Amino acid sequence: MNREYTAESPVIAVDGLVRTYAGADRPAVNGVSFAIGRGECLGLVGESGCGKSTLARCLLRIEDADSGSILLGDTDIARLNGRKLRPHRRRIQIVFQNPTAALNPKLKVADSLIDPYEQLGRDAKLSHFAYTSRYAYIRRLLEAVELPAELAGRYPHELSGGQRQRATIARAIGIEPDVVVLDEPTASLDVISQGAVLDLLTRLRTSLGLSYLFISHDLAAVHRMSQRIMVMRGGEIVDRFGADDLFAEERQPYTRELISIF
Numbered sequence: 001m002n003r004e005y006t007a008e009s010p011v012i013a014v015d016g017l018v019r020t021y022a023g024a025d026r027p028a029v030n031g032v033s034f035a036i037g038r039g040e041c042l043g044l045v046g047e048s049g050c051g052k053s054t055l056a057r058c059l060l061r062i063e064d065a066d067s068g069s070i071l072l073g074d075t076d077i078a079r080l081n082g083r084k085l086r087p088h089r090r091r092i093q094i095v096f097q098n099p100t101a102a103l104n105p106k107l108k109v110a111d112s113l114i115d116p117y118e119q120l121g122r123d124a125k126l127s128h129f130a131y132t133s134r135y136a137y138i139r140r141l142l143e144a145v146e147l148p149a150e151l152a153g154r155y156p157h158e159l160s161g162g163q164r165q166r167a168t169i170a171r172a173i174g175i176e177p178d179v180v181v182l183d184e185p186t187a188s189l190d191v192i193s194q195g196a197v198l199d200l201l202t203r204l205r206t207s208l209g210l211s212y213l214f215i216s217h218d219l220a221a222v223h224r225m226s227q228r229i230m231v232m233r234g235g236e237i238v239d240r241f242g243a244d245d246l247f248a249e250e251r252q253p254y255t256r257e258l259i260s261i262f
C-alpha cells in the first residue's frame with residue numbers, strides 16, 4: 001500500500017476496495033484504500049451519492065465488496081463469511097445517521113445496550129466495559145455517554161434525539177470495537193445537540209483509544225473531528241491530507257469547491 005495511505009500501527013487497513021451494484025455502469029466504490037491508527041479519527045467527506053455509505057456497508061460486511069481487502073490486525077475480513085467472520089464482527093461497529101431507526105422501539109434502553117454484548121461480546125476480553133453484572137455494565141455505559149442512569153428504564157420514544165443518539169453510541173462502544181464507523185452521526189440533530197455529540201465522540205475517542213471513520217458531507221464537522229481527511233468523488237478518493245492542511249494551496253480543485261460551499 002502507498003505510504004501516504006497508511007497510519008502508524010493501523011487498526012484497520014483497507015486496500016483497493018471495489019463494489020459495483022448490479023446493472024450500474026461503474027462501481028459505487030472504486031479502488032478505495034486507507035488505514036486508520038489507534039485513537040485516530042479519519043474523516044471522509046463527499047457529496048451525496050459519491051459512495052460513502054456503500055463503503056461503510058462493505059466495511060461492516062453488510063454488503064460484499066467485489067475485490068480488495070479489509071485488514072483488521074492480521075485478518076482480512078473481506079474474505080470471511082459465516083462462522084469465520086463472526087468473532088470479528090465485534091471489532092467494527094457503526095453509528096448511523098438516524099438513531100430512531102437504529103434503536104428497537106419495543107426495547108427499553110437497558111435492553112438495547114445489553115443486546116450487542118449478548119450477541120457478540122460474551123467471548124471478548126473487555127477492559128473498560130468489563131461485564132461484572134448487567135446493572136454495572138449498563139450504568140457504566142450510560143455514564144460513558146453522559147446519560148443519567150434513570151434513562152435505562154425508558155423506551156426510545158421517551159428520549160430526546162440527542163439522548164437517543166448517545167444511546168446508539170453506547171451500543172456501539174460497549175463491546176469495545178477497534179473501529180467505529182460514524183455515518184453522518186449528527187445529521188438528524190439540531191445544531192446544539194450536534195456540537196455536544198461531536199464533542200462527546202472526541203472525548204470517547206481519546207479516553208477509550210477508539211478509532212473512527214467519520215463520514216459526513218459536512219466539511220466543517222469533519223474538520224473539527226478528524227486528524228486526517230479523505231475526499232471522495234464518484235466512488236474514488238480524489239484528495240487526502242492532514243486536517244491542518246485543509247486550506248493549503250495544494251488542495252485539489254474539487255476539495256476547494258467543497259470548501260467554497262461551506
Ligand SMILES: Nc1ncnc2c1ncn2[C@@H]1O[C@H](COP(=O)(O)OP(=O)(O)OP(=O)(O)O)[C@@H](O)[C@H]1O
Binds near residue numbers: 054
Ligand atoms: N442498494 C443499491 N442498489 C443500487 N445502487 C445503489 C444502492 N445503494 C447505493 N447505490 C448507488 O451507489 C452510489 C453510491 O451511493 P451511496 O449511498 O453509497 O452514496 P453516499 O455518498 O453515501 O450518499 P448520501 O450522502 O446521499 O448517503 C449511488 O449512485 C447510488 O445510487
